[in-house]
Amino acid sequence: MRRGFIIGPALVLLLAIAASWTAAQEAAAPKAARAAEGVKFASPVLVSSAGQSADVKMVGMMTKRLQLDAKVEMMAKPEQLPGIKTLIIVPGFSSKGLGAAGISQKDELARVTALINAAEQRKIPILMVHIGGTARRLGQSDAFNELAAKHAKYMLVVEQGNSDGFFTKLAGETKTPLGIVKKIPDMTQALEKLFK
Amino acid sequence: MKKHHVSAALILLASAAVSFLGGGEMLEMHAPDVFYPSASLTREGRLSDYCPSLKGTANDTRVYYFEGAQSGPTALILGGTHGNEPASALAAVVILENVEVPAGRLIVLPRANESGYTCTDPMEGYPQYYSIQSPGGERRFRFGSRLTNPVHQWPDPLVYSHRPSGQQLSGFEARNLNRCYPGRPDGTLTERTGYAIMQLIKAEKVAVAFDLHEAAPEIPIINAIVYHEKGEEIALNAIFELEMEGINCSPERSPSNFHGLSHREWGDYTDVNSFLMETSNPIQGRLRGRTDEELVVKGVSPEYLKALRSGALKITYEPGGEPIEKRVARHIDAFRKVVSAYNQTSSEPVILANLPEYADIVKNGVGAYLSPSAPGRKQP
Numbered sequence: 001m002r003r004g005f006i007i008g009p010a011l012v013l014l015l016a017i018a019a020s021w022t023a024a025q026e027a028a029a030p031k032a033a034r035a036a037e038g039v040k041f042a043s044p045v046l047v048s049s050a051g052q053s054a055d056v057k058m059v060g061m062m063t064k065r066l067q068l069d070a071k072v073e074m075m076a077k078p079e080q081l082p083g084i085k086t087l088i089i090v091p092g093f094s095s096k097g098l099g100a101a102g103i104s105q106k107d108e109l110a111r112v113t114a115l116i117n118a119a120e121q122r123k124i125p126i127l128m129v130h131i132g133g134t135a136r137r138l139g140q141s142d143a144f145n146e147l148a149a150k151h152a153k154y155m156l157v158v159e160q161g162n163s164d165g166f167f168t169k170l171a172g173e174t175k176t177p178l179g180i181v182k183k184i185p186d187m188t189q190a191l192e193k194l195f196k
Numbered sequence: 197m198k199k200h201h202v203s204a205a206l207i208l209l210a211s212a213a214v215s216f217l218g219g220g221e222m223l224e225m226h227a228p229d230v231f232y233p234s235a236s237l238t239r240e241g242r243l244s245d246y247c248p249s250l251k252g253t254a255n256d257t258r259v260y261y262f263e264g265a266q267s268g269p270t271a272l273i274l275g276g277t278h279g280n281e282p283a284s285a286l287a288a289v290v291i292l293e294n295v296e297v298p299a300g301r302l303i304v305l306p307r308a309n310e311s312g313y314t315c316t317d318p319m320e321g322y323p324q325y326y327s328i329q330s331p332g333g334e335r336r337f338r339f340g341s342r343l344t345n346p347v348h349q350w351p352d353p354l355v356y357s358h359r360p361s362g363q364q365l366s367g368f369e370a371r372n373l374n375r376c377y378p379g380r381p382d383g384t385l386t387e388r389t390g391y392a393i394m395q396l397i398k399a400e401k402v403a404v405a406f407d408l409h410e411a412a413p414e415i416p417i418i419n420a421i422v423y424h425e426k427g428e429e430i431a432l433n434a435i436f437e438l439e440m441e442g443i444n445c446s447p448e449r450s451p452s453n454f455h456g457l458s459h460r461e462w463g464d465y466t467d468v469n470s471f472l473m474e475t476s477n478p479i480q481g482r483l484r485g486r487t488d489e490e491l492v493v494k495g496v497s498p499e500y501l502k503a504l505r506s507g508a509l510k511i512t513y514e515p516g517g518e519p520i521e522k523r524v525a526r527h528i529d530a531f532r533k534v535v536s537a538y539n540q541t542s543s544e545p546v547i548l549a550n551l552p553e554y555a556d557i558v559k560n561g562v563g564a565y566l567s568p569s570a571p572g573r574k575q576p
Contacts, residue, residue: 053448054447054448055446057428057432057447057449058436058447061433061436095416095417096448096450097448097449099453134444134512135420139510183440184436185439
């Protein structure tokens with residue numbers, strides 16, 4: 001009888017610890033695995049760069065392959081948002097890209113901020129797609145990565161760009177689901193799932 | 197007094213000996229590298245064929261034509277625009293010595309700025325040569341300068357004003373071939389070289405053209421294809437294919453307001469789809485440390501490894517180094533992928549065969565794909 005009194009509470013305690021540990025693990029884990037579940041985006045789509053890297057064109061090519069109703073604009077502006085149901089932002093700094101656009105990094109940050117604010121006012125969900133790997137990380141790129149990530153409803157990242165856990169950390173802070181794919185070509189399939 | 201005469205004579209003799217030996221070593225760099233084009237070579241020419249005022253100059257460089265039995269478009273590849281970017285020149289040599297062209301044409305300029313191979317950059321401590329082991333023995337290549345030799349073009353202006361845009365750059369850029377397009381027939385040696393290449397593109401109706409380069413690990417545009425907007429879809433499709441094979445490559449649009457560069461001016465002034473490719477070359481970087489032939493070939497720099505591990509600097513450097521076989525393999529594979537992507541847009545293809553695969557070059561080394569002797573035509 002006395003033994004039952006000891007074993008009973010001990011089992012309850014063990015179960016409680018196990019449950020708390022599982023919950024904690026779930027909360028701490030990047031939401032990559034369960035992120036895609038439930039998160040959906042719709043067309044028409046406006047695809048914009050943040051930092052003027054040509055990665056946005058790669059994403060544009062993917063939307064074309066998926067036959068999404070999407071328009072790629074390197075320098076999309078708030079005026080282009082009416083009628084849009086998803087804003088895809090492809091962050092990554094390119095000095096050649098900014099040179100081609102004839103703008104400064106400050107101008108580009110201001111443009112992207114205005115676009116994001118306008119999208120949020122119109123309740124247009126933002127999908128951040130980072131495909132540039134380490135080439136579009138650190139340096140001047142991270143200001144754009146952070147800006148896009150903090151306002152995204154969902155983040156899709158090619159693994160190499162998250163090798164230091166940068167996006168995982170941001171996803172944790174903003175409680176934004178994060179999807180990670182191995183290589184750029186895998187991104188097409190990941191996008192397809194989000195728009196299916 | 198007599199003693200002084202003897203001392204002076206000895207010093208003079210020693211100085212003369214040093215000058216003679218040093219001068220001889222320097223002049224040795226004027227002897228061109230030897231290439232062995234593949235048996236598919238159909239014709240050889242000189243760059244002066246497109247700009248007579250280049251005849252007899254240091255930049256009357258060799259032009260190799262591979263003309264397929266079946267008609268088709270023409271591809272052009274330039275190595276050695278910058279002599280201190282060895283993988284660019286070596287990739288062009290590997291293509292030159294292996295390629296077969298069943299359809300269309302391929303034109304190869306392995307040393308676009310030949311003058312840049314007659315010297316090295318001052319104050320950099322670069323080696324004059326590097327060697328690659330091939331099955332039949334050692335092949336030695338010159339390591340050159342980024343710029344035209346000042347012996348061939350001097351003095352530099354204080355400010356280099358690009359024509360016709362009027363864009364102003366530092367004076368030494370007047371000797372940088374990749375700042376001198378579209379060039380002028382009566383300009384400086386470098387401008388005439390740029391002009392001749394433009395004329396070649398026009399006269400030969402080149403459809404797709406490549407300028408191979410390398411850059412220091414701290415330069416942001418590395419492992420990248422820079423493209424003129426006309427060839428955007430081709431570049432993106434090629435990058436997609438490279439990524440499928442696990443070869444990281446970034447797309448970079450050519451800025452329309454930065455003049456003198458091949459990817460910009462070739463595309464603006466001719467019908468060609470122009471591409472420039474970059475790999476990571478530690479010997480060009482500021483942190484490289486010991487600068488020798490081994491760094492050219494093995495691409496291993498403890499200093500860059502330290503920088504990579506510290507995370508304080510954004511660099512493109514693999515922990516195991518950036519060996520020349522990997523850099524050459526990347527250039528050749530990207531070249532092949534872009535040509536293949538171009539073929540998807542063309543009614544007729546240019547078919548290139550017998551080029552080594554990326555994995556094979558990395559595994560077997562570049563030397564395995566260099567002619568050990570002279571199966572093709574030996575150059576003087």
